[in-house]
Amino acid sequence: MSTTVRGGALAQILALLVLCAVGAELLTAYAATTGNPARVAFEVVFFAALYGAPALVVRDVVRRRGWGWPSLLLLFAALGVTQAALIDQSLFSVDYQGYEGWEQTRSATLVPALGVSAFNVFNFFVGHVIFSFGAPMAVAEAWAPARADRPWLGRLGRVVALAAYLATAALIVSDAQSRSGSPTQLATSAVVVALLVIAAVGWGRRGRPQSDDRRPLRARSAFLVAFLAAAVIAVCPETWVGVSVASTTTALLAGWLLWISRRRSVGLRAIAAVGLAFLVVRGLLAFTYFPLAGDVAAGPKYAHNVVMMLVVVLAGALALRRRTT
Template sequence: MTTTMPEPARRARTGLPILVLVLITPLLAELAWGSTPLQYLYAFPIFVLMYGTGTLLVRELVRRTGRGWPSILLLGLAYGIIEEGVVLQSFFSPQIYEAPDWGARFFGVNLVYAITISIYHMIFSVALPIQLTELFFPATRHVPYLRTRGLILTIAGFVLGLAAVRFTVPPSIDPGFNASPTALAGCAIVIAGLALLALRILPPRADSTVPGARTPAPFSVALIAAALTVPAIFLPATAMGILLDPIRSTSDAVFVATALVVPTATVIVALALIRRWTRSRDWSDLHRTALVTGAFVAHTLVGMTYFVKGDPVALVFLSICAVAELTLGIVLYRVVARRATIPEDARHVKA
């Protein structure tokens, strides 16, 4: 069941978490990734509307229905399909973001790009910002943030953000292209299926442990998260074409097969590890902090390989982002460690 608290207390406690979530999501998913150059920083309010309210909506739906992280991940995939498949239509465009060059364009679908970017949004646009926010505000971790009016405003903001992106970005990058009704209908069916599975079919959240399950030390968790981030979002991209250039002329199939298998297999391994770790009695907010920190720092470093392209300003900015993420992770780790030393009864009084 979803944890509840008196309505005035809940409103007072969820205002700041809402603000943090809707702001850090586009900061981490877009700016710290490097896909938006600093000269387009004026578009940040649009990113807040699309990324921020979208992730807030995912969290709200999951918490209201008492579901857990599997549901967040499934709705994260649905979010990625909404943004990339329906709004930007990069799944199908023959030009936008050079997506066809990532390989495996089948029946009008940029398959490698679609898989890679869907994984990216699931993890870095939805799941990790939610986890980071809940580490900042553990007292409301399982509590819905919004009342009915707030939920309506969030949905309206999300739709407005999607519309703003739809009518500004694709016309400037791939003017005149529109995905076919069949392609859009396919996206809608997949989105609906993911939402149904996440919110109706999957069981409610259950906190359970498995006797004998062990968790690595937090530092090891951070290193493993960083190591798995690299193949999940780096190997499939255009940069991989450079790495494999000597063999691509004779065996494009090797490139395509690797680009398709690597990110999917990496995510499966990562989720299996995390599931095992979280079922251990040792799993704690220290491990969660290490997981988030390792993944975000690695994702920014990977972003440098995509987007710097000889631009010293971009290199300096992303370097600052990586240092800031690492610093934030260290500070949060110390805060969490100090919080863990507070007796349980005193912790509830402070909360």
């Protein structure tokens, strides 16, 4: 087993895989499968492989080299670009999977020269960084602080996780609806991925700050600031004004985190609180609309919302409880 996982992290790994699937896709409750237990169970496994598996591999790379969260987030951004621009290619789709309102959203902020919607660029890339990878990882690492800076996977575990990711990605790419990017768009996206990886490596080599005795940032404060930012971003309209407000809010939150990290010790609980805030806002917002495809009855729809929120709340409670190991 030591060649697969390290330090008794198996339960933590499995829980993270589920949380990545929930944060990335299931929490939003936008698909026709919403409220269907059998299909949701399948999607948990599928999306765990698509999002959770690469998150684990990337985390192992970062933790083995002693890099910090900036490098981790940059690599998560590379995964997000890969997903939206190279795998499902939803960024370039005119009418992806027949989802209601897709064409209107795309046209509202379309950049004709690039063939992409500015709102979709923000929504997909930032959304993947936060919901598919970053927030679940921030919460999961706080479950067991003693293992937060250690690799979780052994050699076999990394091979299995990478194989699961490549297999699910290949299934998506094989779908004709996931091949909407032009050669130029795909090549440009590949360059962006490469630049993000280079930036992650460069930042990581700068070294990590050593632990200090500064006053820690309280998890409650981090949660409240992030919750406010996440709420503003979530209600932004799918227009140029909305893109501007959402981008500015995201930049302000990132700036605040950088500023506070120079004055306070930002620990695992505070980082987890930021991730949890975004997940909670996404889960709450999902109660306000029905799936964008299919015909889902109110009962199963709201039951789905409640179950997904319970997953997030439980994960958050485990992350934010005070513990020493």
